[in-house]
Amino acid sequence: MAPIILEPVEFVEVAAGEFWMGWDEGLPGARPRHQVWVDRFFIARTPVTTAEYAEYLRATGAAPPPFWDDPRFADPRQPVVGVSWHDAVAYCNWRGRAYRLPTEAEWEKAARGGIDGARFAWGDDRPAERFDRPPCIGSTPKNPLGLTELSGACHEWCLDWDDDDYYRHSPPRNPLGPEFGTRRVSRGGAWRHADPWSPVAHRSSLPPSLRYSDYGFRLAWTGD
Numbered sequence: 001m002a003p004i005i006l007e008p009v010e011f012v013e014v015a016a017g018e019f020w021m022g023w024d025e026g027l028p029g030a031r032p033r034h035q036v037w038v039d040r041f042f043i044a045r046t047p048v049t050t051a052e053y054a055e056y057l058r059a060t061g062a063a064p065p066p067f068w069d070d071p072r073f074a075d076p077r078q079p080v081v082g083v084s085w086h087d088a089v090a091y092c093n094w095r096g097r098a099y100r101l102p103t104e105a106e107w108e109k110a111a112r113g114g115i116d117g118a119r120f121a122w123g124d125d126r127p128a129e130r131f132d133r134p135p136c137i138g139s140t141p142k143n144p145l146g147l148t149e150l151s152g153a154c155h156e157w158c159l160d161w162d163d164d165d166y167y168r169h170s171p172p173r174n175p176l177g178p179e180f181g182t183r184r185v186s187r188g189g190a191w192r193h194a195d196p197w198s199p200v201a202h203r204s205s206l207p208p209s210l211r212y213s214d215y216g217f218r219l220a221w222t223g224d
Contacts, residue, residue, distance in 0.1 A: 009044050009095070010046070011042040012147060013041075014041055016039045017037065019036060019116060020034070021035070021109075022201050026199065030203050033201075036170075036172060041106055043219070043220045044219040045146055046148055047153065048088075049077060049080060050075065051077070054076070060090075060094060066211050072133040073134065081154050081214060083215065083216060084208060084215075085208030089101065100159065100220055101159045101219075103159050103160055103175070104158040104185045107156065107188075110145060111143060112200055113143040118200065119199050120197065121141075121151060122144075129152070130196065131152065132191075134214070149188070151188050151197050153188065154190050155188055155189075156216055157215065157217040158187055160177025161179070162181055162185045183207050183208070186204045186215065187202075187203065189202070191214055193214070
């Protein structure tokens with residue numbers, strides 16, 4: 001087998017600091033809006049792509065996701081979808097360098113990019129585009145940090161267990177989610193929904209073993 005040469009992941013540094021998490025106009029699980037401190041971390045500019053995931057499958061012999069042979073999901077520039085939470089964690093571990101999924105608080109802080117109060121990650125304007133499959137990387141608006149595909153593409157797995165009441169008692173510094181649960185948090189609006197442009201504070205979740213055609217992930221790491 002030929003050696004596998006991985007392209008470096010392009011990360012964005014997110015400085016330590018406070019931000020306003022959640023929104024009072026959202027569903028009960030996204031309330032109340034509250035201030036959270038998150039330590040410095042790094043997050044990938046884009047979700048993991050089909051091309052990147054193909055290298056993982058080639059190296060490990062892991063089973064491909066559902067839809068892998070469907071032409072609608074075969075473009076190497078698309079975010080990979082059909083991965084479970086466990087699949088996403090396994091990929092992070094395979095990439096090494098202590099890569100991991102972002103916590104929910106990290107994801108929202110990075111997605112907001114320093115803009116508090118905006119409806120979407122890039123501002124208040126709703127895009128007119130609609131997609132019949134996951135759009136290729138760079139097809140959705142950038143936020144102030146240069147992150148893309150924060151809505152309109154796929155839900156992105158986070159580390160945390162889900163609990164609709166968690167915001168009412170979550171710690172003010174580096175929240176990690178509940179200790180136990182049955183569903184893992186996901187963030188970001190997805191192409192398959194009637195409205196793919198979810199607000200930046202919108203929360204979703206899924207049992208961690210399920211593999212849906214609108215679920216992907218992006219890498220994070222704490223740094224050296």
